[in-house]
Every structure is written in C-alpha cells, then in structure tokens.
Amino acid sequence: MNTMHKPKKLYLINPKTPYPSYAGAEIFENSGFLPALFSADLSTTTVAALMSPHFEVTICDERITPVDFDIDTNFVALTGQILQWERTKEIAKAFRQRGKVVIIGGSYASLSYEKVRPYCDILVRGEIDEVANDIFSEIAEGNWKDEYVGTVPDLANSPLPRWDLYPHNRALIGSIQVSRGCPFQCEFCDVIQYVGRKQRHKPVPRILQELDNLYALGFRRTFIADDNFTVHRKKAKEILLALKEWNEKREGQKMAFSTQLSLDAARDDEMLRMLQEAGFGGVFIGIETPNADSLKEVKKFQNVGVDSAEKYSVLWNTECLLLEV
Ligand code: SF4
Numbered sequence: 634m635n636t637m638h639k640p641k642k643l644y645l646i647n648p649k650t651p652y653p654s655y656a657g658a659e660i661f662e663n664s665g666f667l668p669a670l671f672s673a674d675l676s677t678t679t680v681a682a683l684m685s686p687h688f689e690v691t692i693c694d695e696r697i698t699p700v701d702f703d704i705d706t707n708f709v710a711l712t713g714q715i716l717q718w719e720r721t722k723e724i725a726k727a728f729r730q731r732g733k734v735v736i737i738g739g740s741y742a743s744l745s746y747e748k749v750r751p752y753c754d755i756l757v758r759g760e761i762d763e764v765a766n767d768i769f770s771e772i773a774e775g776n777w778k779d780e781y782v783g784t785v786p787d788l789a790n791s792p793l794p795r796w797d798l799y800p801h802n803r804a805l806i807g808s809i810q811v812s813r814g815c816p817f818q819c820e821f822c823d824v825i826q827y828v829g830r831k832q833r834h835k836p837v838p839r840i841l842q843e844l845d846n847l848y849a850l851g852f853r854r855t856f857i858a859d860d861n862f863t864v865h866r867k868k869a870k871e872i873l874l875a876l877k878e879w880n881e882k883r884e885g886q887k888m889a890f891s892t893q894l895s896l897d898a899a900r901d902d903e904m905l906r907m908l909q910e911a912g913f914g915g916v917f918i919g920i921e922t923p924n925a926d927s928l929k930e931v932k933k934f935q936n937v938g939v940d941s942a943e944k945y946s947v948l949w950n951t952e953c954l955l956l957e958v
Pocket of ligand 1: 816817819824825860895
C-alpha cells in the first residue's frame with residue numbers, strides 16, 4: 634500500500650477588477666487576441682512560493698483565466714485590493730456554498746479585516762513571509778486558527794516568486810519588488826498603513842536572482858513594484874548600480890525598467906543619471922496638486938516648496954517617460 638503523504642490542494646485566486654486597468658491591456662482581448670496583462674502578478678506568485686511546501690497550488694489570475702468553480706481542491710485562497718473586493722465576496726460565497734474552506738488575505742483583508750471576516754473561514758492579515766510556514770502547516774494539517782496576523786519581515790526571507798505556476802506568457806512585462814514601506818506620511822496612502830514607514834529592502838543578490846529568472850522567461854521589460862523606489866537614496870543607488878552592471882552583462886536585448894517614485898528624486902542629479910544608466914524608461918509619480926496648502930493638508934510634505942512643473946521637466950529631459958498617478 635502506498636503510504637506516501639499526498640499534499641492537499643489549494644486554489645489561489647487573484648480576482649478580476651470591475652474596471653479596465655489604466656495600463657489598458659484589456660485591448661488585447663477586446664481586439665480578438667488572448668487576454669493579456671500589463672504586468673505579471675507578484676502577489677499570487679509570492680504567496681504560492683510560501684504555500685508550496687504544504688500544498689499543491691494552482692494559481693488563477695482571473696484577469697486572464699476564468700475561475701474554475703468545479704476545480705478539485707481542498708482550500709481556496711483569495712487575495713486582493715479594495716477594487717477587487719466585490720468580486721472577492723462573490724467568489725468566496727460561491728466556494729463556501731460548495732463546501733470549500735476559504736482563506737482571504739492581502740492588503741484589503743489586512744486593512745479592513747472586520748468587513749472581510751464574515752466571508753472567509755480563515756483570515757490572514759499583514760505580511761506573512763516569516764510566519765507562513767506555521768500558518769500553512771497548521772492549515773494543511775486541518776488544525777487552523779480563524780485568524781493569523783503577520784509580522785514586519787526581513788525581506789531577505791521573502792521567497793522567490795513561483796513564476797512556473799503562473800501564465801507569465803500572457804503578461805507584457807515582468808514584476809519584481811525590491812522594497813516595502815515608505816517613510817513619508819501622505820494621509821491618503823494605504824501603503825504606509827499596510828507595510829509601514831520603515832523601508833525594508835531585499836539584498837542585492839536576491840534582486841538579481843529574481844531578474845535572472847524574469848530574463849530567462851523572456852521578459853525584457855520589468856516593473857519594479859515598489860511604492861517609492863528612490864526614497865532611501867543610498868540604498869536605491871546601490872541597487873541602481875547593480876541593475877546597471879547586471880544589464881551590461883546581457884548579451885542580447887537589455888532589460889528596460891519602470892517604477893514608482895516621489896518627485897523629490899528630481900532634486901538628485903546623480904539619482905537621475907543612475908536611473909537612466911540602469912535602463913529606466915518610465916516612472917510613475919504622484920503629484921496630486923501643486924497647491925502648498927493642499928499638500929500640507931494631506932501631509933504630502935515632501936512636495937511642499939517643490940516646483941512640480943520644473944521637476945516634471947527635469948525628469949522629462951532625463952528621458953524618463955513621466956506618468957502621473
Ligand atoms: S510617497 Fe507614495 S508611498 Fe510614500 S506615503 Fe506618499 S503616497 Fe504613500
């Protein structure tokens with residue numbers, strides 16, 4: 634008799650959003666092609682890596698693949714942001730009616746947990762990188778708690794995303810996260826509520842390992858999915874130098890990068906030069922308003938006294954394509 638332990642099955646879903654994304658990749662499907670995404674999803678692939686020692690994981694990114702409500706699975710896990718909440722509820726209800734155990738985590742579940750609680754069997758709040766092994770071993774053993782709360786992890790312990798489980802060939806650009814957190818205090822920002830105001834970074838060798846993986850998968854464009862990539866100047870420059878040197882070693886096409894940063898980066902000529910040399914072709918910047926009183930009111934103090942138009946043109950002239958958010 635085969636006494637080998639069979640891993641439990643877990644269906645990990647990133648629900649679709651109700652509106653087209655601003656990157657507009659929906660145009661592919663609407664033009665008769667297969668559905669495509671602007672950037673590959675880091676949340677499901679990272680969480681899948683944390684789950685994999687305990688489960689046989691199947692990822693569904695609903696923006697490109699419909700949810701299979703008849704899938705053979707023991708557990709269903711949902712992640713997502715506020716925009717995805719209505720769809721998350723629908724999916725959670727449907728699977729619970731089918732007798733599946735539903736787990737919900739992610740940024741919305743972390744910040745609005747009292748709203749999420751009624752829709753799941755297991756609620757997971759916060760960053761779980763350091764406690765995932767305990768969480769998922771308890772769940773796999775059928776010995777779970779109703780709620781788990783994460784920690785503030787050292788990103789050196791964050792796993793390599795499981796791109797092998799993800800339909801990465803449907804994404805136009807790859808994704809990598811090199812840091813979490815931002816020291817600023819914009820009052821409308823959920824990032825600092827969720828991951829805090831102390832910026833934490835992955836070690837450079839780990840960043841390059843992730844880039845090697847994306848390059849091997851065929852990506853030649855990568856979004857650095859940090860909320861404020863340049864805010865820790867010294868660390869950002871260390872990473873930019875490593876990206877430049879890594880890119881110089883590519884024999885074929887170089888990797889082009891994009892990211893999000895705050896307007897104060899335009900004060901730093903060396904930073905702008907290093908962004909350009911590393912291969913950055915686009916940055917997203919939150920300007921919101923040039924009105925100093927409004928900036929103070931929303932605690933966006935880093936932009937008070939900054940001439941937005943002048944800094945905008947500095948970035949433009951650096952040939953970083955500028956998009957406002
Ligand atoms: S600069 Fe960006 S990430 Fe930082 S607090 Fe403001 S909105 Fe949030």
